[in-house]
Amino acid sequence: MVRTYCQNSHQLKVSTMAAFQLLFPLLVSCVVASASPPRHLPPCQVVQMDAFCSDRSLRGAPVNLPHGVQMLDLSRNQVQKLTQETLANHTGFHRLNLHSNKIHFIQPDLFKDMTDLKVLDLSRNHLNVYALSKISIGRLTAVESLDLSSNGLYTGMSDYFLADSPSLANLSLSGNSITKIAQNTFSGASSLKKISLHNNVILEIEDGAFESLHHLTELDLSKNSIACITDFNLYNLKVLNLSKNSIELFQSRQSAHPYNLLYLDLSENKMPYFPFLPSANMLEYLDVSRNRLQSINVSGSHEERRKVMLHNLRYLDMSYNQLKSTPESFFSCLVSLEVLNVSNNCIDSFSITFEGLLPKVKIINLSDNSLQSLTFGENNLQSLEQLFLQGNRLTTLDHQVFQRLPSIRYLYLQQNNLKICNLEQKEYEPVLTDRNQQDPPGCVFFSSVCNLHFLYLSENNLQTLPANAFANTPLELLDLSLNPGLDMDRDSLSGLEDSLVHLLLRENNISRLNTDLSSLRSLRHVDLSTNQLTSLPMWNKQFSIESLNLQNNKLVTLEYRTMLALEHSLKTLYMGSNPLNCCSNLGFFHLVQRSAVDIPDIGTVTCVHEDFSEPVNIKKLTEAMCHRSGTSGYITIVVLVLLAVMIVSGLLVKCCQSRKRKRNRSFNA
Incomplete structure (x- = not known):
């Protein structure tokens, strides 16, 4: 027992010494680390x-x-x-x-x-x-x-x-x-x-x-809890921001002393009335959006209101209120106005008919209202460049309402119910008023709008697009998307040969593109996504398409000649969600792999191969995969041909034997 104890004690000392030798460097490093100063900052x-x-x-x-x-x-x-x-x-x-x-x-x-x-x-x-x-x-x-x-x-x-x-x-x-x-x-x-x-x-x-x-x-x-301003009299102030408060009333002190205020932001408050502004003012910017305005001329008496002039006002935002109308008389003093925003209200009628109204306005936003009537008189809105009318469900407009806007460049008409008038003229001539009676009621002409470059007509339930619909209108962008069942005439885009750059036709349920695009020499960007296309039109090398979206169609085979014609100009191609056949599109796949075409959705571009149960991503497709498939198919065809030859040969032999027996019977008789 004693000897065993001594041996164990010796082993314990040895193991302790060994452990100490192992732990000593670690202990030293810890002490050094604790004694060292913190990390040196630059x-x-x-x-x-x-x-x-x-x-x-x-x-x-x-x-x-x-x-x-x-x-x-x-x-x-x-x-x-x-x-x-x-x-x-x-x-x-x-x-x-x-x-x-x-x-x-x-x-x-x-x-x-x-x-x-x-x-x-x-x-x-x-x-x-x-x-x-x-x-x-x-x-x-x-x-x-x-x-x-x-x-x-x-x-x-x-x-x-x-x-x-x-x-x-x-x-x-x-x-x-x-x-x-x-x-x-x-x-x-x-x-x-x-x-x-x-x-x-x-x-x-x-x-x-x-x-x-x-x-x-x-x-x-801004962003406080102010409830009202009842006696505003800071004459030297030029910029005042009262947005995001709880203001129900803004009223300035009426004085002969001129106010220097240029910028007034009253947005996101609770005003039921238009602010009562000083008579003598220099205001250029006024924002009363996101309030509770129900009418414009309701603050102060009629006499007092007449004294308030806004001759210098350039920007007026009354969006996101409860306005039901905008009287023309309100615009009579806005001789310098450039931007008018009355979107997201309840306006059902908008008219500018008095001559000389809003002579400098460049942008009018009437989107997301309840417009049923839109009227522009002659010699009005001569400077208007952008008109926002989307989200109104407009159905009836004057045939030539947009021809009265000589400077219009951007026209936003999404989410309405417009019809396009049929221009049955061989020459691109101005539309005659007596021809209007032959067109369906409420249709609108888009021909001869001399400065219109951007036209958005998506979600209008358009059924037909007649020939020469945009003749003499220099459109750069045309959006006809989300009009399911749209029937486009072959010459519907005639007249846009040298101007059209962007064409959007997505989600129109188109199974075949009948419209002739080959003459559109300036076309660069085409969106044909989410349709029912089974084939593409034949395009020649004069085409200079840079961006083409063919996602979500039913394309099985892409004509190699068509894609080859696009190869010299195509930079971006969207092809996902199409049932492409792997071995029928080898030419197209090689074109994509060897050219500089960018396919952003390449991860979703697949093709169907008979040897695979799941679609194959085009990045994984090789020519050898189709050669094997082609060889097995060739063998199958050869076997079938040999079987056919054997069957025919057997039939011929039987036929010859039958004729020989008949000759023998005749000789015996």
């Missing part, structure tokens, strides 16, 4: 006199900053206290960026002697903690731009940062928790030109809160 990058020190886990500026540095970027670090030591005792900064730190203390009068400091960014810190001490940071001697956004500040806290800032011009207090703007909030910053209070919880603005700011030109009060 030093600040200094470019000329600008020092970039962001994202370096710093608690202050490096002590080795060059003398005379003008810009210091200490953003996204670990700065908690802002003192002279934090800034390495530098006072000559022009710009100081300290956003996204953890600053909760600022040394009083720190910026007093920084007479060159113009830009100070303290956003995304914890300045609400400092404000609780109720100690002013002191004089901001030369600071012109101050960012205090996202600091958890609430009502009254900003006073400790703005109390003595005589040069301050730009101020951001966005993303805080301010509920009230008091009369003296900005009393220490009388030079302010631009204030952002975006994304607070402002419920109240005391009278006179901004009136002492005679230089104020831009004010952002």
Whole structure:
């Protein structure tokens, strides 16, 4: 027992020594690692006199900053206290960026002697903690731009940062928790030109809160909880953003003093009435979209309304409201209007018939309304370039309504129920009014619209597309998609030989393309996807198609000559979801593999092979796979031919034997 114990003890010592020898280097490395300093971060990058020190886990500026540095970027670090030591005792900064730190203390009068400091960014810190001490940071001697956004500040806290800032011009207090703007909030910053209070919880603005700011030109009060503006009188203000509030009434003070306001955003509020604007105004941009407007001329008396002129207005957005009409009289003073958006309302009729109305308008958006009537008079809308009418289910229009728009370039007519008039003229002549009686009621002419380049007619339940439908109209893009059963005349695209670049015919249930595309010399992009095509038309080498979409059809074989004609110009081809035959399209597959044609959906391009139960991706198809199939097929044919020969030979032998017996019987008789 004793001997055994000694042996075991010896073995234990040996094993302990061995383990210690193995663990010792690991222990040493751990001790060294714990004693070593943290990982070395790259030093600040200094470019000329600008020092970039962001994202370096710093608690202050490096002590080795060059003398005379003008810009210091200490953003996204670990700065908690802002003192002279934090800034390495530098006072000559022009710009100081300290956003996204953890600053909760600022040394009083720190910026007093920084007479060159113009830009100070303290956003995304914890300045609400400092404000609780109720100690002013002191004089901001030369600071012109101050960012205090996202600091958890609430009502009254900003006073400790703005109390003595005589040069301050730009101020951001966005993303805080301010509920009230008091009369003296900005009393220490009388030079302010631009204030952002975006994304607070402002419920109240005391009278006179901004009136002492005679230089104020831009004010952002968006995304707050303001319920009404009843006495707007900031005459020098040029930009006012009140979007995303709860405003039910906007009313300006009526005064002979002219207002300089150029930009007014009242979108996403709760106004049932059009804003009551100052009579003497210079307004150029007005957005009242996404409110509850039911009518335009409902704010103020008729006499008061007549005094409000909008001669300078260039942009007017009244979309996403509940408007049922837009009286022509409303447009009489909009002599400078360039963009009118009244989409997504309940408008059932739109007319511009009085001569001279909207002379400069370039864009009118009437999409997604309930339009049943659309009327344009002569000599109106002479500058109109884009007209949005999609989503209205229009069925009846004046035959030549679009010929009255001399500058129209873009016409959006998707999701309506229009019919295209039949132009039965051999020559491309202007449409005669007495021919209109021969056309179906409500049809529209698209011929001789002299400047129309882009026409969208998808989802119109079009049944026929007559010959010369677009004669004398220089279309570059024609979208006829989503018109199931569309019957296109062979010459329906005649007249577009030198202009048409984009042709869209997707989802039309077309089984055969009867329209002649070979004469369209400028055609570059064709979309024939999601139809019933079993073959493609014969195209020649004069064709210059660059993009062709044939997805989701019933193509089994692609004519090699057709694809060869496209090879010199084709750059992009979509071919997925077609029942292609592998061995009947070897020429096409070789063309694709050796050319520079890009097939974005190549992962879904498959073909059917008789030797495989599942479709084969064209990337995996080889010529040998079809040769084997061809050889076995050839053998089968040879065997069948031999069997046929043997059967015929047997029949001939029997026939000869039968005739011989007949001759023998005749001789015996």
